[in-house]
Amino acid sequence: MSLPSLFSSLLPFPIDIPTVDVASPADLSDPAIAEAIAEAVAREAMAQGASPRWAWAYGVLVAEVVTGWAVGPGVEREAAELERAAARLTSPTGLEVPRLYVAPSWEALQAQAEDIAHWLEAAWLEARRRSQEEGVRWLTVREAAAALGVHPEHLRRLVREGVFPAAGVRRIGQGRGMLLLREDMVLARAARGGHRPGLGL
Incomplete structure (x- = not known):
């Protein structure tokens, strides 16, 4: 599966990401892929109106969910805050989103795609909300x-x-x-x- 086709159904907005073919979900666990994802997501999140801080936090979170690697400019705490908020928003018990790189197959991942997309959208909405609050005095x-x-x-x-x-x-x-x-x-x-x-x- 290629990264663009993987993300076409997972994120609330399209991203411009290099076409990298990945043989299995386990192959997503690559720091180079994580960096490409974090950067592409953060760039588009800023274009969609998020502040740089929360855009990068969202990018880092998406990269970690997909690859298992947390890469980015020191926004791990913010990414963790987005993760907790998304868990609260999407599940009464606050369950974590499944990590893509641990899925046994693309078919198994497809079965969870809707839940993952819903969770990532909740994290995005939280990133936007926090971006709006950031400039408030x-x-x-x-x-x-x-x-x-x-x-x-x-x-x-x-x-x-x-x-x-x-x-x-x-x-x-x-x-x-x-x-x-x-x-x-x-x-x-x-x-x-x-x-x-x-x-x-």
Whole structure:
């Protein structure tokens, strides 16, 4: 089987990978193949909008699932995080995805292809989600209130009442703890004139 045909049904996006014919799944366990896979997947993941860090993490994870080799620019921890997230998303018991290089035959691998593709898609969605969060800056209530031109207690009340979107709020600690608000959401609301009476802030 050639690598392009193997990946045509496994990944959520096409990749440009050298045409290498592999006699059996066991022959996938090759560091050179792992490097080619990680690079091709990371390159396309970045083209699909992932940050370099999470694109490479996804590439390293895919390469490890296919070949057993973890190769890449020091993102093993991130790749492991994607693996755990994908396991949680695809299985109530958090089972790991089967490794391709241990399949006894191409036929046996084909029987698992749909599950593997589903798992790799879940890992990709997690990589994209983390890429989107990576550039997010969080403001304290005091900083957000200053940007909006309101008193911090007024902003806290509006958060409690659900006026500020839940996706834009993080709580750290117990009780009152620390409340953080997403800078981009605060600035967008300020740009819309969200501090004026009648607009919620």
